[in-house]
Amino acid sequence: MxxxxxxxxxxxxxxxxxxxxxxxxxxxxxxxxxxxxxxxxxxxxxxxxxxxxxxxxxxxxxxxxxxxxxxxxxxxxxxxxxxxxxxxxxxxxxxxxxxxxxxxxxxxxxxxxxxxxxxxxxxxxxxxxxxxxxxxxxxxxxxxxxxxxxxxxxxxxxxxxxxxxxxxxxxxxIPRLKFPNKSPSRSTLKLDEAFLYFIPRDEWDTRLTSGMNAVDLGAAPGGWTYQLVRRGMMVTAIDNGAMAESLMETGQVKHKMMDGFKYIPMKQNVYWLVCDMIEKPQRVAKLMAEWLLHGYCKEAIFNLKLPMKGRYQQVNNDLQAMKDAFSQYKVKYELFAKHLYYDREEITVHARLLSPLPDFDK
Ligand SMILES: C[S@@+](CC[C@H](N)C(=O)[O-])C[C@H]1O[C@@H](n2cnc3c(N)ncnc32)[C@H](O)[C@@H]1O
The missing domain is CATH 3.30.70.2810 (Alpha-Beta Plaits)
Structure with a gap:
């Protein structure tokens, strides 16, 4: 058959x-x-x-x-x-x-x-x-x-x-990625794989390049920040936990010890938002949609933790909530999710808006 x-x-x-x-x-x-x-x-x-x-x-x-x-x-x-x-x-x-x-x-x-x-x-x-x-x-x-x-x-x-x-x-x-010795955590491979999977190579020069500003929510000890730093980005790392000294010494990282749900960037000059906070996936999905709709970032890559049971249903609900939020403001968007090889009890999502930001005053 x-x-x-x-x-x-x-x-x-x-x-x-x-x-x-x-x-x-x-x-x-x-x-x-x-x-x-x-x-x-x-x-x-x-x-x-x-x-x-x-x-x-x-x-x-x-x-x-x-x-x-x-x-x-x-x-x-x-x-x-x-x-x-x-x-x-x-x-x-x-x-x-x-x-x-x-x-x-x-x-x-x-x-x-x-x-x-x-x-x-x-x-x-x-x-x-x-x-x-x-x-x-x-x-x-x-x-x-x-x-x-x-x-x-x-x-x-x-x-x-x-x-x-x-x-x-x-x-x-299965992409076989090499663990970089200088990274402070193994989680680094998740973001490395995510960039490889979601962003076509021939667009790295414009979408994944040095000089960009990035925010990393739930950054400690810094495996994801490491991936941004090694691509020459300036990173604001949000976490109450400590960041690896080696990353702070690069001069490319600003560490803010605070709640990732409360941080809002001062300027609209952030290109990448990445988020690996161990938090309820519904809350994370909602936060990501808000960042994109307000233009606090241009693209986001984040993990959604999977529950013990009803995992497929939960993932669908979380993604649907984001789609609903984008549809409510009539914006075009790109939203892809994958259970990547280096993911375990989580999936990785990439999202960006493809049309101008909504006018919240209307
Ligand atoms: C899986 S670890 C992140 C690992 C990191 N991506 C790396 O590669 O090293 C999750 C982190 O999220 C942080 N976290 C959880 N809830 C948070 C919140 N509400 N605000 C900021 N950080 C949070 C935790 O302190 C923890 O350091």
């Missing part, structure tokens, strides 16, 4: 499943879910196999919050022999279609990770054989399809494809 396979953080299969089922139904595509608990893999089996191709092309992956990556299956689970695995895969795949890239994938679990050496070794002869059968074209074809080989074990693989323009550029949707 044809399925859309989605990768998510292990433990979030229910949310990822609920989301694909709901959003596919908006496109009149229906199916049933098979969840592998704590495996970070969701199978959305399609009632009508013919609808899968259009769905993975039409429905933007960046509109799915909990899915890191996806593909449409080409095969059921293939049982591999102990020898001649490559030949077995090529035989099932045939050579009707061409792919721009091969991705060797596993579950994002310890068992999955233990397969990575096996996958690396198999990738070399598999790529060669795919090239020989003309199934794999030359590198760098960004427009083409990506062939996914999801190894459930050394003996089982599922093959599928995604389209390059609507899938993650990273294997299993």
């Amino acid at each position: 044809t399925a859309i396979v989605l990768y998510c953080r292990p433990g979030f299969e229910k949310e990822c499943g609920a989301e694909i089922q709901e959003k596919a139904s908006w496109n009149e595509v229906y199916g049933y879910l098979e969840l592998k608990k704590n495996q970070g893999i969701v199978y959305f089996h399609l009632n009508n196999a013919d609808e899968g191709d259009a769905l993975i092309k039409k429905m933007p992956l960046n509109r799915l919050i909990f899915a890191r990556q996806w593909f449409l299956t080409l095969t059921e689970k293939i049982e591999l022999p102990d020898y001649n695995r490559v030949e077995a895969i090529i035989e099932v795949l045939g050579n009707e279609w061409q792919y721009a890239e091969l991705r060797m994938e596993t579950a994002d679990t310890n068992d999955g990770k233990s397969l990575s050496k096996f996958c690396r070794k198999l990738a070399v002869p598999l790529r060669q054989a795919l090239r020989k059968s003309k199934s794999l074209t030359e590198k760098g074809d960004n427009e083409g399809a990506i062939l996914h080989a999801l190894f459930l074990s050394g003996q089982e693989v599922i093959l599928g494809y995604s389209v390059a323009h609507n899938s993650s550029p990273h294997v299993m949707g």
Whole structure:
């Protein structure tokens, strides 16, 4: 049976499943879910196999919050022999279609990770054989399809494809970022990933550049501030907790010990607002909408903490509250949310207004 396979953080299969089922139904595509608990893999089996191709092309992956990556299956689970695995895969795949890239994938679990050496070794002869059968074209074809080989074990693989323009550029949707030694906290990787994910590289010169002013709410000890400072920004860091000395010594950081919900910038010259306060997500979402609507910042990246239960519903409610606030003032906006790889019990949101600020006096 044809399925859309989605990768998510292990433990979030229910949310990822609920989301694909709901959003596919908006496109009149229906199916049933098979969840592998704590495996970070969701199978959305399609009632009508013919609808899968259009769905993975039409429905933007960046509109799915909990899915890191996806593909449409080409095969059921293939049982591999102990020898001649490559030949077995090529035989099932045939050579009707061409792919721009091969991705060797596993579950994002310890068992999955233990397969990575096996996958690396198999990738070399598999790529060669795919090239020989003309199934794999030359590198760098960004427009083409990506062939996914999801190894459930050394003996089982599922093959599928995604389209390059609507899938993650990273294997299993996981960007491998290097922890910068000078950062005072590991949280730094969350903002690093968020910039990478939400802001296209070719816009970094105008949207993420040195000389900009930024505000970091809930900044201590300074992992997020570090990301702003290293990009040459001037940062106002709001937190009652202490900021790392190394950051204060750069001369780029002003630390204000106060409540992030009470701080309002004196001048309208702040470009970035980032916020990692551990606070009720409803309160944070409301605060972010207010900052944007009042023009206190141009763009915001913030985390919304997830509750223990009803996580998908809560996220939807929080985002809807922001959309309602923007709609009330008739402004155009961009609002994307993602459960990023370096996120745990939170999602990351990017928001900005695309039309002039509302006139509150009217
Ligand atoms: C997860 S930590 C932030 C880590 C930081 N982003 C980093 O990378 O180092 C959350 C911070 O939010 C701060 N915080 C929570 N509520 C706050 C509030 N109402 N106003 C200001 N800071 C707050 C806490 O003091 C804590 O330092």
